[in-house]
Amino acid sequence: MSIFTRKADKTSPETATAPAETQAAAPVFDAATSAVADITGDYTIDASHSRIGFSARHAMVTTVRGAFKEYVGTAHIDAANPAASSVSLTIQTASIDTGSADRDGHLVSADFFDAENNPEITFVSTKVEKVDEDTWAITGDLTIKGVTKPVTVAFDETGSARDPFGNLRVGFEGSTAINRKDWGLTWNAALETGGVLVSEKIKLEFDVSAIKNA
Numbered sequence: 339m340s341i342f343t344r345k346a347d348k349t350s351p352e353t354a355t356a357p358a359e360t361q362a363a364a365p366v367f368d369a370a371t372s373a374v375a376d377i378t379g380d381y382t383i384d385a386s387h388s389r390i391g392f393s394a395r396h397a398m399v400t401t402v403r404g405a406f407k408e409y410v411g412t413a414h415i416d417a418a419n420p421a422a423s424s425v426s427l428t429i430q431t432a433s434i435d436t437g438s439a440d441r442d443g444h445l446v447s448a449d450f451f452d453a454e455n456n457p458e459i460t461f462v463s464t465k466v467e468k469v470d471e472d473t474w475a476i477t478g479d480l481t482i483k484g485v486t487k488p489v490t491v492a493f494d495e496t497g498s499a500r501d502p503f504g505n506l507r508v509g510f511e512g513s514t515a516i517n518r519k520d521w522g523l524t525w526n527a528a529l530e531t532g533g534v535l536v537s538e539k540i541k542l543e544f545d546v547s548a549i550k551n552a
Contacts, residue, residue: 370497370509376417377498377508381548383411383427384507389545390429394518395537404436404445406459413548415508423466425476429459449525456483464488474510482521489514491544506550513543 391405408430416422431453432446446453463478469492477490493512501507518524518540527535 371499373498373500373506377415377495378417379415379506380551381413381415381508382551383409383413384547384549385409385411387547389543390427391543391545393541393543394539396535398537402436402441404434404442406430406433407435408433411546411548420466420468420474423463423474425461425463425466425478427461431457431459450523452483461489476512480516480521483523485521487516487520489516489542491542493544493546508548508550510546510548511544512546513541515539515541 385408389405390409391403393401393403396402406429409428411425411427413425414423431451434442434445434451434453436442436445445451448455451459460481461478463476465477467475467477469475472495474493474495475490476493477488479486480489491512491514493510496509496511498506498508517538519538525536526538
């Protein structure tokens with residue numbers, strides 16, 4: 339069973355008081371579509387309809403979210419033989435956007451990403467598995483600031499569709515958590531009340547729309 343399927347929490351305030359027969363099925367979004375039964379093929383990520391984001395705790399009391407605005411990515415999907423599938427992603431480090439120019443400037447500085455000397459963040463898959471009917475586990479090498487470490491991301495298929503321009507699109511959503519210190523992102527500031535300003539654990543978030551190559 340997928341752990342990232344976006345369905346309403348059955349015990350959430352919105353559904354706790356609903357009739358029993360409606361609590362089990364309360365999707366957050368409209369139902370997904372499925373234009374093809376077999377999504378095998380080569381794809382290019384549509385950055386204008388995708389999001390590569392992250393979130394971190396600030397002062398241990400709130401969550402700050404951001405995203406990278408410039409990136410390119412490709413995928414080869416083999417539904418019959420998932421192990422033959424592959425993914426490649428290249429992100430422009432300086433395209434980071436958290437909604438605060440001052441914070442973004444600090445993040446691209448040598449304190450964090452050092453974007454001037456490390457202009458790209460890359461991910462290249464090394465292993466692809468099909469966990470269940472809707473979920474893929476993609477393991478690969480994530481390189482940040484010259485440091486390469488393996489990470490695994492669980493992705494849910496979110497459907498397929500033909501858009502108004504005739505493109506076949508497939509969607510995937512996934513997330514994982516990493517410790518930024520493993521990639522040399524060690525800057526922090528101690529708080530007088532205890533704890534630190536920025537959490538070491540970072541959540542990476544992926545909402546991907548990919549177009550099948552002609």
